[in-house]
Amino acid sequence: MDALETALDQPGGYPGGLFWLHRGSDPPLGRVIRLLQRASDAGVECGLVRIESFDEILRDLVRLLPALDTSALNALATGRSRVSGAPEPSGQRGWPLIRLNGLAVTIPANCRKLVCTIEGVAAARSAVAEANARLIVTRTQAGVLGFGSDAEFRRVFDPFGITAFDLATFEKRRLRYESGERGLLRDALVEALCAAKNVRAIRRRSADLLVPVDAADSAWDGLRAITRQTTGTMPKHPDLKWHEGVGVRLDWADDGLWLLLDPKIVFEGVTDATKAITADFARERTVKRYNRDLDRLIDFWAKHLAGEALPALSIGDGIDARFAVGKNTAFSKLVQP
Template sequence: MSIIDRVLDSPNPFPQGLYWTGLKGSPVHPAVGAMLEKARKTGVQAEYVEVETFDAFMSRLWRQLDGKPIDLDMKVRRAQVADVAIPLPLVGNAKPLIRLNGLPVRLPQRCFKLEFKRPQEWADLREATKDHRSTVIVTKGEHICCWGRADDIRACFGTSLTGMVEIDLPDDFHAADNLHLKAFFEEGLITALTKDKPLLPRMKPSAGYIIVDPHAVEVGPLAPLQRVVGKTAGLIPGLLSPVDHEHPVAQKVQWAEALRVSLDCKDARTWLLLEPDIWIWPTHARTVATQFLDKRKEQRYNGTHNLLLNAWTEIVLATNARNAELALRPFDDGSEAETPTFHIGSRTAFSRRTTA
């Protein structure tokens, strides 16, 4: 009998429970897994706790202890809460304190409600629109909502489509019944922001992405970004994508400068949030490109981040005018239900001191 078996067979071996720590993302050793399972079968609360590092774990454990000596606690803690007095400028002369990454945006109010011969699931809609992503934008909730020229919508769905009715869109895409509209608005936005530019639109469940087109011939519009970061796309030398059952063939890994785009509501206003990022192809290779990404992003804070926001704002809005409002549309022509209009301000939000 092993020592672990003897301990577990003893009465009340772990009155407070058994907790085993390991590095986050690392596999659980079979012997540890077997020990925890044995402990649970004997009625002991046994858990495997993931931690970033041993130091991080010990720091968190230290914070839970009571009655720590003050002199020792001062050596362990990296930061302390303290009262401070920061002089602020006089009212009337206050300048912005923090620049934020949100542009004010007014969303379109009309779209089509589509009617079909039979109920449409998301799989049906994705299959129908896969070759029409540049001309038709669709979402599914209580109704199937769509933007696109009427002729393009009919070409997309064919004889399964029985009708198109113009409807009003709700203002609050955060309401429980309207959550599907957030991605709908975001896809319409990035389609409008990338139209006729050397940029690629991509949608993910959490947000949209605007990516520098590595194969674009006319790259003049990218000059503001090139002045900040230099090269905007390329191949990661010597790196191949991981191989698994879904991706049986290793591929060379490419990168391109990108912008994460999402919508949010704050202070009763809608904001377009811009977050500079880097896109990786193929997407499942991002896990093996962390060293490249860390190196590429390591200096992108404060002044550099400010320049990046300026560059991306100028590129996607096609203007360097400050405090201007632009009207952007994803398609060339059509009614408001066919090609929606997004009104976007070119000055980002900022914080400043307010008067009492």
């Protein structure tokens, strides 16, 4: 790890990018996160790639090589397959119904791209914030990518010597992992949902948490019918607020991006001293939410967040990000003839 970190200090370090393969659902070690953050700030193309196992990811990578006979690899995969047909249910029992939590997302085809001397994601976003500009941006090796008014882009980045002002197309290969482009789309999609769906976002590294702006609004009657209460303060801790909300993040599957929903209790004002209290409170509120209630929660959030042509900025010039979010999650069940 020391060598990997030292390489970032060298001129031209990681010319082909830095991609960390991570197995399992747990977050990577803090040192890994810091390494990728440093690489991103330095303008190095980087990302965290979640994998099932080394064998599978290596086989998938090898298949990308042109003019390669993959028959031996395919035979190996078949020999190691653990998939078998499920036995047919007997009696009056049917096949189990599995509710998935992914909504299909249609993304914009292009974003603005400009080349200038500003370095790193943090510096680019800091420049936008200091100029109080309505822009959604990131920084990759290709340059500054983003959505917003052309005039705003020039106002913010002209001091950094713009040498190219163009469009960039989102490539599928760059959306399969946590790339700068996928992060940009996630930021823009959350902005679009906040603008159209009466929610506000609490930003987290791995997912964004959405909670109602006005919990008393009739738009949340369906949520109240499931959870009884949608917001409140913790007993004996008036500064500690909780909300019924949903975690959202983008993930890649079946050759496309999906918006994943994770209904949960969202807290504001948490400190190290109150972490245990909030964990106990969340557990008590959710421990009896069995399949039926969880199904209703996912169904509510799916229908609430769905929409066509959802704009992130609602601007008349420049490049805006418009999304379509489907309202139906996928199911797995036996299809009757």
